Amino acid sequence: MSRLDIRPFEATDLPAAAALLAERHREHRTRHPLLPAGYEDPQRALAEVTALWESDDASGAVLRDGDEVTGYLLGAPKKSPVWGPNIWVEAAGHAVRTAEQIRDLYGAAAAKWVDDGRTAHYTLVPDDPALLDAWFRLAFGSQQAHAIRPVPETPIPSRPGLAVRRAVRDDIPVLAQLELALPQHQGLSPVFSAGTLPTLQEALDEWEEDFDDPDYATLVAESNGSVIGASIGSSIEKGSTHSGLSQPDNGGFLGFAAVLPEARGLGAGRALGEAVLNWSAEAGYTSVVTDWRVTNLLSSRAWPALGFQQTFHRLHRLIGH
Ligand SMILES: CC(C)(COP(=O)(O)OP(=O)(O)OC[C@H]1O[C@@H](n2cnc3c(N)ncnc32)[C@H](O)[C@@H]1OP(=O)(O)O)[C@@H](O)C(=O)NCCC(=O)NCCS
Numbered sequence: 001m002s003r004l005d006i007r008p009f010e011a012t013d014l015p016a017a018a019a020l021l022a023e024r025h026r027e028h029r030t031r032h033p034l035l036p037a038g039y040e041d042p043q044r045a046l047a048e049v050t051a052l053w054e055s056d057d058a059s060g061a062v063l064r065d066g067d068e069v070t071g072y073l074l075g076a077p078k079k080s081p082v083w084g085p086n087i088w089v090e091a092a093g094h095a096v097r098t099a100e101q102i103r104d105l106y107g108a109a110a111a112k113w114v115d116d117g118r119t120a121h122y123t124l125v126p127d128d129p130a131l132l133d134a135w136f137r138l139a140f141g142s143q144q145a146h147a148i149r150p151v152p153e154t155p156i157p158s159r160p161g162l163a164v165r166r167a168v169r170d171d172i173p174v175l176a177q178l179e180l181a182l183p184q185h186q187g188l189s190p191v192f193s194a195g196t197l198p199t200l201q202e203a204l205d206e207w208e209e210d211f212d213d214p215d216y217a218t219l220v221a222e223s224n225g226s227v228i229g230a231s232i233g234s235s236i237e238k239g240s241t242h243s244g245l246s247q248p249d250n251g252g253f254l255g256f257a258a259v260l261p262e263a264r265g266l267g268a269g270r271a272l273g274e275a276v277l278n279w280s281a282e283a284g285y286t287s288v289v290t291d292w293r294v295t296n297l298l299s300s301r302a303w304p305a306l307g308f309q310q311t312f313h314r315l316h317r318l319i320g321h
Contacts, residue, residue, distance in 0.1 A: 006108045007073040009060035009074055016069035018046035020095035024308045025245055028126045034148050034248050034287040046245045049210045052076060061108035063101055071096035073105035076139050077091035079120060081192055084120035087113045091124040091245040091312060106138050119319040124312050135315050144314035148309045151281035156274040159267060166277040167218040169211055174227045176203035184287060191295045219275045221268045227258035231272035233279045236289050246312050252280030254290040273306045308318035
């Protein structure tokens with residue numbers, strides 16, 4: 001086998017990287033046509049890769065076969081302390097002709113990242129089995145799922161014994177409680193998420209301030225006259241997790257759902273998720289996106305049961321042990 005020609009990523013590599021990304025996205029859309037078609041155009045893909053390259057402290061590697069670039073990898077750190085001393089490879093941060101070669105590119109790029117003290121690595125990978133397998137053999141594991149489904153063609157009927165309705169101001173105390181219920185659950189085993197937990201008063205104040213924001217539809221589920229859960233629908237553009245290649249055109253977003261601990265597993269989560277699907281269809285969206293921690297034993301079962309199909313896997317590796 002000939003020696004691989006790998007060198008640090010440079011600005012002149014951007015057009016070739018964009019062409020590879022457009023190719024990868026075209027293949028990805030054969031499985032998920034609801035993902036945005038625009039990035040099949042190398043010019044649109046170029047804007048994505050250029051934005052990554054121009055972000056603070058971006059670096060990476062390219063692989064060449066003769067004069068042709070056949071793979072690239074680009075990472076940059078996120079500022080939030082939640083991610084630790086990190087490097088993120090975003091959805092537009094990698095594409096390879098041969099899946100196995102992502103390992104060579106990572107081998108070249110990660111040396112600098114670790115030398116710089118950046119030991120928490122994250123990467124967003126399309127649901128391509130060969131590519132995922134190559135990343136797994138770099139000691140990455142699955143952390144978060146990004147998923148999509150079409151809106152229902154006809155409204156999903158409500159369930160007997162469970163009323164789902166739009167929230168009113170009087171629901172704010174239970175909405176604040178439910179807002180805490182999500183990070184409380186995600187802090188437990190086996191999720192162990194490091195997200196910050198607001199106080200009940202902070203959650204109440206935030207709800208009082210934001211309750212009338214017309215960009216969000218807040219729905220609550222009631223059983224025997226008491227609210228037991230809530231969900232929130234919005235445009236996908238309101239969420240920061242799904243951008244660029246993972247942001248469908250005209251998409252709705254199931255951005256939040258929680259059921260009180262004692263009421264879980266009895267159908268309220270399904271009813272609340274379905275209510276967001278119905279709301280999204282009524283609002284004129286064509287698809288709905290959501291995401292979940294794959295270690296969350298509740299949401300990772302609830303959202304696929306509602307027809308969400310995983311498009312991207314966020315993988316994570318912590319170096320040093
Ligand atoms: C996630 C959550 C909103 C789901 O609500 P829920 O009321 O517990 O879920 P439901 O009882 O409606 O179940 C939803 C689906 O998941 C499936 N499911 C639930 N537990 C399951 C299990 N252990 N194994 C397999 N499937 C399971 C159910 O079968 C159901 O599908 P079905 O209607 O086809 O049978 C709720 O559990 C919760 O608040 N969890 C903590 C906070 C959280 O994780 N929020 C979501 C963050 S992304």
